[in-house]
Amino acid sequence: MFKNILFCLEFCIALASGMYVVDPGPRYPPTKGEVWPKPQYENKEKFYMTFNPANFEINTTALSCNILTNAVERYAFIVKRKLNTKSHQRLLKRRRKHTFTVIQDTNKEMYNIGDLTKLEIELLAPCQDYPYLGMDESYELIISERSKLSSMSVWGILRGLETWTQLFYFTDDYNEIRINKTHISDFPRYQHRGLLLDTSRHYISLSNILRTLDAMAMNKMNVFHWHIVDDQSFPYQSEIFPNLSEKGAFHPSMIYTKADIGLVVNYARDRGIRVMPEFDVPGHTRSWGNAYPDTLTECYLNGQLIGLGPMNPINNGTYKLLEELIKEVQQWFPDKYFHVGGDEVELECWRSNPDLQKYMKEHNLTAAQLHALFMENVLPLLGSSKAVVWQEVFDEGVPLAEDTIVQVWKYDWVNEMIRILKTGRKLIFSSSWYLDHLKTGGDWIDYYLADPREMVIDKIGNDTSSLDKIIGGEACMWGEVVDDTNVISRVWPRASATAERLWSSPTDSLRTYSRSTPNARSYDPLDGVRQRLEEHTCRMRRRGIRAQPPSGPGFCVGAI
Template sequence: MVIVVFLCLLILAPFPSSLGLWPIPRGLSAGTATVKLSSSFDIHVAFNNVPADLDDAIHRIKTHLKTDTFERLVVGRGSADANSVHRAFSIKDLTLSLTQNVTIRPVAVEVNTVGIEDRDESYILTIPAKGTQATLVANSTLGLFRGLSTFDFMWYHFDGEKYILNAPLRITDSPAFPYRGFSFDTSRNFYPVSDIKRTLDAMSWVKLNVLYWHIADSQAFPLQVAAFPELAARGAYSQEEIYTESDIKSVVKYANERGIDVVMELDTPGHTTAIGMAHPEHIACFAKSPWTKYANEPPAGQLRIASADTVNFAKKLFQSAIDLLDGTMMSSGGDEVNLPCWNEDEDTLAALEQNNQTIAQALDQFVQEVQGVMNANGKMPFIKSDMVLEHNVTVLNNTGVVVWKSSLDAVSVAQRGLRFIHQPSNYFYLDCGAGDWVGNNVLGNSWCDPFKTWQRAYSFDPYANLTTDQQHLVLGGQMPIWSEQSSSENLDQIVWPRLAAGAEVFWTGATLPDGNPRLGVNATSGVNAFARLNEVRYRLVDRGVKAIALQPKWCALRPGLCDVDS
């Protein structure tokens, strides 16, 4: 048996209002019967040699099914369901199976060894109305993991029972895009490893599969690497605010076991001032004033790209970081380099003259050298879009471009035939709208105002302005948090549940499975995103994630009654 999941599976009937799945599966048939989980419910695997990380996932889900207390978001919180739940058939077990002739590998191995475009995350989940056994079948352990996350996040709790109202249920599902990420800046303010792991858990529940880890910047260098331990020793805010090598490996392992890649970004050659705390010889315009002339934000400083010693330093730094990482991707960043910084740096000017180079040529060579290290280690290199669009650097054919300044830049990247991910500041930046954080700004506006609502992110069209022939270049996308004004204390509230909006955009596709747009006058009321996202928020809170409220609880309990003109 082979699972076949079509690219445009349609939900022919209206999406059930009492089935709060997120993201919407790409194929669904549902009934109206109530079923509940048996008090002795168990999960079985129909094959031998079950990988440890899949077994661990099963145990986590069994724990959730016992401890989750989320009640249906209706007036009475499910009390009206009591009679049907009492009479309902009980599901005694969920059986997991793989299709024939499939190599059984750990989930983490699927993530680490298979290129992101070649992974199979498809699954079929079936829950009967009258039988006792639910089934989950997939082509890979990664597909089983995705199906388990659906099963895990769909049940309601009432009076000690776990139930749903839409059996028989058959979900045939797979992602529209292979790359579905969250970009996490842990440099400007430090986050404990526990924050990162809690975020990874929540990401896995909504089928996000990439943690793009912006781990160092101008303000701090908290990454400990064997080749240059002095970078973190002198560049971190304190010895308690360092990601040790064991921390990095722990986060990578934790993520991979949850079907999530870790793509580390070492942002170069800009945003590198903190390196100068240990190696000032590699940094041009180190902390030079006024910073507004030499950098996009304080403090000023970027790598001396024309220096052979600095280029070799950067290559060794990347190699040392790669030694900590599994997976098939890595990023060199590359945004917001400042030309006056190099034009006024005597060491850079001398090196350019000695090499008979221009700044543009030195920058191009630097990028090629760094990309060469990543490529030689089997990493698909990622780079920020301004390197390509504004500086026209030479990149490898397998490069992924992060389109971040504007959604309109995607067209220009596509015209160059390069694959890319969407991270547009005008749709996805989670930190926008909090006001400016630099002093002496009378207006106090942030550069990317206004606040990016979940509706704004949810309305994003990954194929906007692209030709049909260019659409294959879209790998997916990610929503970022830049941490100038965030820290451990407000992380969850800034990120959740808005990040889930991006998760559905890139899992479900450019439109809803019924072909309708996500939001707007033509959107169908049958797929009530607001009601479903409210459920996501309350489920996250139930599991300890401090996701911010989207509406007064009165509205959340009465879906649709707070709509305009309702």
């Protein structure tokens, strides 16, 4: 069957459209041993080594630390257990009554140069305790008779170990595991490569958060943006304000304790991932009001009280609660950045409240200016933490520290980015990567084609140096439509498209890419990407991530 497909890949795709000849087998046959996200520089030779898990060791030849030894243990386990010809042979034979034709390996131009028996890891500078914005993630990996992974940073070693694991592949008959003679020199294009997970609209179990971190590591993403509370529920279990989750969580079992958060932070750190907490204020705070209704604003309609709205910006108690809570959060989340939200404030509620009406009149403020004032009051409460804010805070002209990062999420994002860059501020981009928005037929191609720097480069004039201020982006998994049943399959491999775009953006020609018509079988420059993503999806599934099919018909062997 594979033969037919590969035959067809070579010949059929050159067809003019007009007739749609379907091939049996997967729509995009997976590659073998291709790395996702694609490394910046990669040279594969026509030689391969065979791999026998029983006869293999990893040595750390220079510096080491806990993060490194944990990683070595983890990846040794992966290659020894997940890359195991025996389990695949079992599967292959399981329900087979007849002899299947053994398919010859398609690439016959490869030469065996012996066994891979060793990987040397050379860490050239002392470990750092926590990952941080701008950390060095570069590494060099040489796979040959003497394989070596080296980096100036433990974070680079982590990235390199992941790459190394991805280079292995099975022969078509699953009798042999191979790895090609390869030279990789790799580093990220963007510093901030994040995934936002919203645990308020639905509770997400700890195990699915940890699984998400595993998947992020497989995709070299480095920021877990934890949108932990929102209007609907308050699962963060504060020790100083226990009432917040006691009255604001969906259910007593649906909370994150200090220990849970510690586990997430450490698990992420071991994988070179920062955990950035978001406590979104003053909007998106309705669940806070179950315990502390006074911190919210009473909204009126035609003189009638109709419910609670955003935080009350003229109540000192609001700021007091925030100040104390932020201190606790900072202790539990060691990241230097703290996301304080600031999006979608229901100003209409503020305008409806008699006390606020009076205050705005006295101080000659519009409701938008009151929002700006609120943020101005909150930002100093972060102390030594640096702030990340949604774009509204910038739009409303709140004076922002130079190192505040603005997150762009709305329409008209190109002009918004240009406006932010003109003030010299850093930004992260999310508008194109809202994972809750669905589209029939797989939308990851759209994600893949979105590159925030490429979007603005033609419009920014001569000052291209400011492009560096676009420090990255985040795929956002808002929680309205996902819970434990589908969050993993909804995020992966769709977020992998964002991940590759932010890591290495391999296809220069994409700037002029336009989607071909669905039924045309003419050559598509993204077909290679699609094939690599098929392999990567099956790889994630072998490692316990329920990644959904990315591009139509196909299958994964030996995967969940």
